[in-house]
Amino acid sequence: MCSDASGVPEKREDIAIRLVGVSKHYRLYPSTQARLKEWVWRPLKRRLGREASPYYRNFTALDSISVELPKGHTTGIIGRNGSGKSTLLQLICGTLQPSEGRVEVNGRIAALLELGAGFNPEFTGRENIFIYAAIMGLSRAQAEKRFTDIVAFADIGAFIEQPVKAYSSGMLVRLAFAVIAHVDADILIIDEALAVGDAFFVQKCMRFLRRFMEQGTVLFVSHDSAAVTSLCDHAIWLDQGSLRMQGSAKALTEHYLAARYAEENASKAAPVPAVTAAAETNIPSPMPAPLDYHDARKSLINASPWRNDLEVFAFKESQNSFGQGGGSISHVALRDAQGQPLRWVVGGEPVSLHVVCTAHLSMDGPIVGFLFKDRLGQTLFGDNTFLTHSELSVEAGQNFEAEFTFVMPTLPQGQYSIALALAEGSQQDHVQHQWIHDALLVESHSSSESTGLVGIPMHHISLQASHAQPAPRATATRSSS
Numbered sequence: 001m002c003s004d005a006s007g008v009p010e011k012r013e014d015i016a017i018r019l020v021g022v023s024k025h026y027r028l029y030p031s032t033q034a035r036l037k038e039w040v041w042r043p044l045k046r047r048l049g050r051e052a053s054p055y056y057r058n059f060t061a062l063d064s065i066s067v068e069l070p071k072g073h074t075t076g077i078i079g080r081n082g083s084g085k086s087t088l089l090q091l092i093c094g095t096l097q098p099s100e101g102r103v104e105v106n107g108r109i110a111a112l113l114e115l116g117a118g119f120n121p122e123f124t125g126r127e128n129i130f131i132y133a134a135i136m137g138l139s140r141a142q143a144e145k146r147f148t149d150i151v152a153f154a155d156i157g158a159f160i161e162q163p164v165k166a167y168s169s170g171m172l173v174r175l176a177f178a179v180i181a182h183v184d185a186d187i188l189i190i191d192e193a194l195a196v197g198d199a200f201f202v203q204k205c206m207r208f209l210r211r212f213m214e215q216g217t218v219l220f221v222s223h224d225s226a227a228v229t230s231l232c233d234h235a236i237w238l239d240q241g242s243l244r245m246q247g248s249a250k251a252l253t254e255h256y257l258a259a260r261y262a263e264e265n266a267s268k269a270a271p272v273p274a275v276t277a278a279a280e281t282n283i284p285s286p287m288p289a290p291l292d293y294h295d296a297r298k299s300l301i302n303a304s305p306w307r308n309d310l311e312v313f314a315f316k317e318s319q320n321s322f323g324q325g326g327g328s329i330s331h332v333a334l335r336d337a338q339g340q341p342l343r344w345v346v347g348g349e350p351v352s353l354h355v356v357c358t359a360h361l362s363m364d365g366p367i368v369g370f371l372f373k374d375r376l377g378q379t380l381f382g383d384n385t386f387l388t389h390s391e392l393s394v395e396a397g398q399n400f401e402a403e404f405t406f407v408m409p410t411l412p413q414g415q416y417s418i419a420l421a422l423a424e425g426s427q428q429d430h431v432q433h434q435w436i437h438d439a440l441l442v443e444s445h446s447s448s449e450s451t452g453l454v455g456i457p458m459h460h461i462s463l464q465a466s467h468a469q470p471a472p473r474a475t476a477t478r479s480s481s
């Protein structure tokens with residue numbers, strides 16, 4: 001924000017959105033009767049010169065908000081339910097008018113805020129695409145040029161010719177995201193709660209979002225502070241309609257989480273019992289050798305509901321991919337030590353990623369690599385064959401296989417994707433023959449991990465009280481009189 005010390009521009013043209021003293025008040029009526037009395041009875045009373053107190057109470061959803069959101073940045077908006085996030089975004093989009101203050105927007109906004117908002121339910125998906133494109137300032141020719149890409153992105157098949165009112169909520173999100181991704185917006189406003197769907201679609205949206213973020217301005221609303229830290233550079237925190245803090249996303253989410261923990265602890269009535277005795281968990285000691293990837297709690301966790309059950313979805317060759325085509329990836333699987341493909345993997349256990357490729361041209365030094373990504377498209381880990389196997393040459397028509405054996409980290413609940421690539425050359429300078437965005441999808445159904453992006457095996461954990469020391473003996477002797 002331009003008001004903090006994080007190097008944010010102060011010049012007017014560098015600001016995408018400026019809010020000056022913006023407030024939004026609502027009138028809350030206790031009943032329909034009260035609403036009627038306010039409309040009919042109160043003006044009448046006033047005309048008769050009688051005192052007329054209102055039949056409503058004022059509620060302030062947003063209170064004197066002043067912020068400046070710099071261009072080219074991604075700003076996260078966090079706050080508890082009812083803190084005013086949606087109200088703020090609707091004011092920025094212009095779908096709500098402020099009761100007080102001023103909203104200035106410098107650029108074209110596309111928003112994914114409310115399901116179906118921006119679409120006319122009676123018109124077909126096709127018609128809505130053209131209407132939205134026109135509202136965003138695209139000419140008919142430009143809209144026609146992008147139509148095929150929008151339809152391909154939405155991937156809702158023949159429903160594109162159906163009225164939007166017949167769409168499921170998933171189809172609405174698909175169409176809405178496809179449209180906002182293709183209308184040359186300067187500012188994107190995204191409520192993460194709406195950017196949901198199957199894992200392939202979410203990954204596609206996140207890839208688009210990350211590309212857009214390289215230049216555009218994004219406002220991202222989420223209840224998930226980890227998502228805000230991962231995607232945003234700046235953040236604002238709304239609390240009961242007031243701006244509680246603004247600044248770097250990392251620092252702000254740390255304060256936000258600390259405050260949430262403090263509030264939750266304060267609301268807990270029961271006192272926390274003091275640790276009185278040695279509380280070492282049932283963990284074998286001494287520590288296992290460092291290279292033994294053994295998690296000391298493995299048997300404990302694996303016998304509990306927190307076992308990290310990871311479902312692995314089968315590889316489909318037709319997945320979204322690109323590349324020069326000199327070679328292709330024909331099969332990918334996660335396998336066990338016996339080479340059997342796995343449908344389920346348990347986090348913390350060894351696994352092999354097995355990749356089968358076919359050379360369509362002769363290749364000098366093919367490189368096979370993978371990236372393991374979370375639902376936000378953030379790479380958690382990855383590797384490739386370059387450092388260990390740069391000497392291999394293959395002839396056109398020849399198959400070759402790569403295998404990566406590793407301990408699967410324990411993964412917090414959610415969806416993950418493994419991207420695969422077949423390249424040729426060196427790590428810095430190579431031809432990309434095929435890159436498959438979501439070659440394998442993995443879903444973590446249960447997990448003991450609540451913090452961090454992945455869990456690593458803990459070799460040893462202990463917690464114990466120190467032995468009580470005997471009180472020092474008194475050295476002074478009392479003299480008797």
Ligand SMILES: Nc1ncnc2c1ncn2[C@@H]1O[C@H](COP(=O)(O)OP(=O)(O)OP(=O)(O)O)[C@@H](O)[C@H]1O
Nearest residue numbers: 026027059061079080081082083084085086087088
């Ligand atoms: N039309 C309205 N009339 C009266 N009160 C409203 C109206 N719209 C919103 N509010 C109130 O304003 C407050 C802020 O609502 P808002 O939807 O902006 O919160 P939010 O932070 O987006 O919440 P959530 O995270 O649950 O979506 C809430 O207390 C809500 O009940």
